[in-house]
Amino acid sequence: MRESWIIAKKELNSFFDSLVAYILLVAFLGFSGFFTWLWGNDIFFHKQASLDIFFNVALWSLFFFIPAITMRQFAEEKKTGTIELLLTKKLSNHQLVIGKFLACLLLVAIALAFTIPYYVSVARLGNIDHGSTITGYLGLILMSSMYIAIGLLASSLTNNQIVAFLMALLIGVVFQFIFGSLGSSQSGWLGSILTDLSVPTHYESMSRGVIDTKDVLYFLSITFLGLMLTELNISKRS
Amino acid sequence: MDIVIDGLSKSYGNQKAVDNISFEVRTGEIVGFLGPNGAGKTTTMRMITQYLSPDSGQITIGGKSTTRNNLRGNIGYLPEHNPLYDDMPVIEYLAFCGQLQGIARGNLDQRIREMVVMCGLNDEKHKKIGELSKGYRQRVGLAQAMIHDPAILILDEPTTGLDPNQRVEIRDLIKKLGVHKSVILCTHILPEVEATCDRILIINKGKIVANGTPEALRSHTSGKSFILVDIEGAPREVITQAIKSLPGVSSVGLSADHRLLEVECADGNQTARAIYKLCVGKEWMLLQLSPVEVRLEDIFRNVTMN
Numbered sequence: 001m002r003e004s005w006i007i008a009k010k011e012l013n014s015f016f017d018s019l020v021a022y023i024l025l026v027a028f029l030g031f032s033g034f035f036t037w038l039w040g041n042d043i044f045f046h047k048q049a050s051l052d053i054f055f056n057v058a059l060w061s062l063f064f065f066i067p068a069i070t071m072r073q074f075a076e077e078k079k080t081g082t083i084e085l086l087l088t089k090k091l092s093n094h095q096l097v098i099g100k101f102l103a104c105l106l107l108v109a110i111a112l113a114f115t116i117p118y119y120v121s122v123a124r125l126g127n128i129d130h131g132s133t134i135t136g137y138l139g140l141i142l143m144s145s146m147y148i149a150i151g152l153l154a155s156s157l158t159n160n161q162i163v164a165f166l167m168a169l170l171i172g173v174v175f176q177f178i179f180g181s182l183g184s185s186q187s188g189w190l191g192s193i194l195t196d197l198s199v200p201t202h203y204e205s206m207s208r209g210v211i212d213t214k215d216v217l218y219f220l221s222i223t224f225l226g227l228m229l230t231e232l233n234i235s236k237r238s
Numbered sequence: 239m240d241i242v243i244d245g246l247s248k249s250y251g252n253q254k255a256v257d258n259i260s261f262e263v264r265t266g267e268i269v270g271f272l273g274p275n276g277a278g279k280t281t282t283m284r285m286i287t288q289y290l291s292p293d294s295g296q297i298t299i300g301g302k303s304t305t306r307n308n309l310r311g312n313i314g315y316l317p318e319h320n321p322l323y324d325d326m327p328v329i330e331y332l333a334f335c336g337q338l339q340g341i342a343r344g345n346l347d348q349r350i351r352e353m354v355v356m357c358g359l360n361d362e363k364h365k366k367i368g369e370l371s372k373g374y375r376q377r378v379g380l381a382q383a384m385i386h387d388p389a390i391l392i393l394d395e396p397t398t399g400l401d402p403n404q405r406v407e408i409r410d411l412i413k414k415l416g417v418h419k420s421v422i423l424c425t426h427i428l429p430e431v432e433a434t435c436d437r438i439l440i441i442n443k444g445k446i447v448a449n450g451t452p453e454a455l456r457s458h459t460s461g462k463s464f465i466l467v468d469i470e471g472a473p474r475e476v477i478t479q480a481i482k483s484l485p486g487v488s489s490v491g492l493s494a495d496h497r498l499l500e501v502e503c504a505d506g507n508q509t510a511r512a513i514y515k516l517c518v519g520k521e522w523m524l525l526q527l528s529p530v531e532v533r534l535e536d537i538f539r540n541v542t543m544n
Contacts, residue, residue, distance in 0.1 A: 006337045017325055081321035085382075088287040089338040090311040237290055 003091045007099025008106065015069070015107055024065055028111045032057045036118060043122065050129060054118055055136045055207040062108065062144055063176060067168035069107060070151025071161045073100045074234065078159040083234075093234045097227055101148055108144040112137060132209025139206030142219035143199060147172055149226025156233040175199045175222075239300040239312055239389035240264050241286065241420055246295035247444075248281050255281040257444035258295070265389070268416035270435035271424045274542050278444040279424050280318050283392055286422070287315045299390065311340060314388035316396055318424075320379040324368030328359060328378055331367060332385055339386035353381040356411065358404075372399035380408065384415070391415060394424040409434050428534040438534075440541050447541040456532045462488070463506030464530040467499045467513060471522035474499075480520070484512045498526065 015021035036043055036054040043053050077083040086096060122128050147168075154167035176199050183195030195201055202215040241263040248256040256278040263269050273279045284290040286297055288304050297304040299312060323331060332350045341349055354363050357377040362370055367378060376399050383391060396412070397405045412421060412434055425431060431438060432452055440448035448455055469477050478490050481501055486509050489502045503509040506529045517524040 003338060006334065010334050013330075014323075014325060080324075081317065081319055082323060084284070084289055084317045085315075085321050086338070088284075088289050088310055088313065088315045088317070089335065090308065090340050091338055092308065 001095075003095040004099040004102060007086075007091070007096055008102035011073070011100055011103030012106055015103070020069060021107060021110075024069060024107065025111055025114065028058075028061050028065055029114055031061045032115065033118075048126070051119060051122055051133050051136060052207065054115065055140065058112070058115070058140055059143065059203060062140065063147065063172055064169070065111075066104070066108065066144060066147040067151050067154070067165045067172065069104050070148055070155055070168060071165040072155065073104070073152055074155040074230070075159050075161045075164045087234075093231050097152065097231045097234065100152060101145075101227060104148045104151070105141075105145060108148070109141065112140060129209060132207070135209050135211050136207040138211070139203050139215075142206070142216065142223075143203055145223045146175075146199075146219045146226070149223040149230070150175075153226045153230045153233070156230045239420055240298075241390060241422075242296075242298040243282075243286070244296045244298070246282070246285060246297065247293050248278075248285060248290065249293055254444050256285070256292075259441065259444070259446050260295075261439055261446060261449060263390075263420045263422060265420050266417055267437060268412065268421040268423060268435045270431035270438045271422050271441065272426075272428070272431060272438060272538060273441035277441045277542070279441060280394060282441070283315070283318075283394055283422070283424060287313055287392060311386065312388055313390045313392060314383035314386065315391075316379045316383040316393045318394040320376060322367045322375060322378060325366060327366050328363045328370070329354075331378065332381055335382040336385045339388075341386055349385055349387075353385050356384070357381040358407070373401060373404055376400055376408075377404075380411075389419055391419050391421045392424075393421070395426065396423065397425070397427065397430060405430070428538060432534055440538060442542040448537065452534065455534075455537050462532075463503055463509070464532075465501045465503065465506055465510055465513070466493055466526065466528045466530055467501055467524075468497070468526035469499070469517060469522050469524055471517075471520065477522070480516055481513060484509060484516065486512070500530075 012021075015024075032054060035057040036051075041053065043051075046053065074083070077086065087093065119128070119133055123130075150171050151164070151168040154171065155161075155164040157167065158164050175197070179194050180198035180200055183191050183193075183198060185191075186194060196218070202218045205212060206215055243262070244260050246256055246259050247254065259278075259282065261269075271279055271282070281290065285292050286299075286304075288308065288310050291305070299309045302309055326334070329350060332353060333346060336346050336349055354360055357380050359374065359377055359381060362374050367375065370378065376396065380393070380396060383393065391412075393412070397408050400408060409430060412423065415421065416434075416436075423431070423435060435452075437451055438448065438455060439446060467481070472480075478499065481487060481490050481499065486504045487501055488504070491500045491502070492498070493500045501509060501513070510527055510529070513527060514524060516522075
């Protein structure tokens with residue numbers, strides 16, 4: 001764990017050194033803030049003290065931003081050869097993958113922490129449902145974990161960052177749209193399996209305040225699977 | 239800490255990169271690992287450092303097998319091309335490497351200071367690695383390899399990009415460290431191997447083709463001696479004929495600059511005595527009589543070209 005934490009700290013530092021973190025924070029807060037408070041079907045339009053709008057916007061912004069933070073994780077290490085440097089130190093493949101995962105998740109958590117003023121503001125405006133807000137944040141974190149694992153997997157498959165980004169986005173699209181729309185067009189067990197594989201199915205119930213073990217297990221198992229495949233890829237040393 | 243390698247093989251697809259090699263490196267020994275490009279040097283280094291796992295064979299480090307134990311903490315490794323994080327400052331990078339190698343927090347600063355002094359990084363220590371010249375980058379690579387004071391040092395071309403003064407410094411440093419450590423030095427610079435290494439391993443097409451001290455390799459691989467001779471007192475043809483008729487001499491030719499005679503013979507000392515006696519008998523002036531050492535380049539070419 002100590003080794004993973006060393007890697008996580010280093011990666012987090014390099015996010016902030018290379019401006020990635022600032023661009024991501026500004027873009028995420030700007031984007032989610034604009035759509036939550038200022039434009040279109042915003043929070044005032046609902047006439048209800050709830051962060052539903054924000055959770056919806058955050059889902060979409062993170063969907064695009066996460067591949068951007070995961071794309072360089074392994075692709076760059078492989079391209080510059082620094083992966084050899086890391087994996088000839090007292091560091092296992094497993095610890096390296098966990099370290100990188102933690103760094104990305106912490107960056108997302110920092111971005112989400114900056115939206116706590118939204119929560120405080122809405123809570124002052126009306127009678128907010130604290131439970132559903134907390135589960136909403138939990139849902140965002142779980143969904144981010146899953147997309148980070150997918151992004152890391154994509155990054156471990158190539159040494160080209162752009163390819164890693166596009167691949168992660170493509171897999172994301174499958175989970176975000178394709179499973180859902182295929183599921184609704186099919187009937188019977190196939191349809192229900194496909195619907196169950198779709199991210200919005202699980203995320204929506206969490207942002208409404210329902211914690212179902214099924215949803216939590218869904219996010220955790222895909223995260224786990226993604227990280228395991230990443231580790232497998234790294235151990236192949238291709 | 240001793241390294242014992244036994245029957246090591248590794249293939250990439252159909253291509254055998256390393257083919258059943260065995261050798262040992264003992265504590266206090268500096269071994270020069272030579273070979274043409276693509277001979278399997280880097281693959282061997284990567285297997286010893288546990289970056290790659292062998293297809294077959296055993297690597298034992300300090301009595302423990304690398305297949306079942308993570309022994310990377312005992313090894314300091316400078317990979318080929320010296321990969322570094324360009325956006326990290328030197329000190330921060332060394333701290334990162336030191337932490338990964340498990341140096342306790344209390345000792346870390348001390349070790350970094352020692353490395354900065356040892357590798358001559360003091361003037362550049364606050365710069366980002368990307369801003370450093372090639373020579374300084376190389377020093378950072380060496381510093382990260384040595385920061386945890388490993389029992390084994392594996393250096394893949396440590397002096398590339400260094401100027402002659404820096405080369406001598408690094409060579410001296412390696413020699414100094416080699417007293418207590420096992421060192422494997424991979425390089426293309428043959429004089430460097432001669433100046434630094436106790437033993438030479440030459441690998442070609444995945445197989446070890448030579449293993450021994452420079453002296454042993456010389457006598458073993460060539461089997462012939464060369465003597466440069468300069469004699470006055472008779473026409474060159476006469477002298478050439480006379481030397482040719484001496485026992486043990488296989489040929490007499492001209493040296494590269496056409497000033498001296500180059501005598502190829504089985505036993506240098508015996509032939510030198512015979513030439514001296516010949517000159518005394520004929521009353522010729524013997525101006526020069528010097529044995530030529532077989533160069534390492536020649537040995538290298540000899541064992542890797544066929």
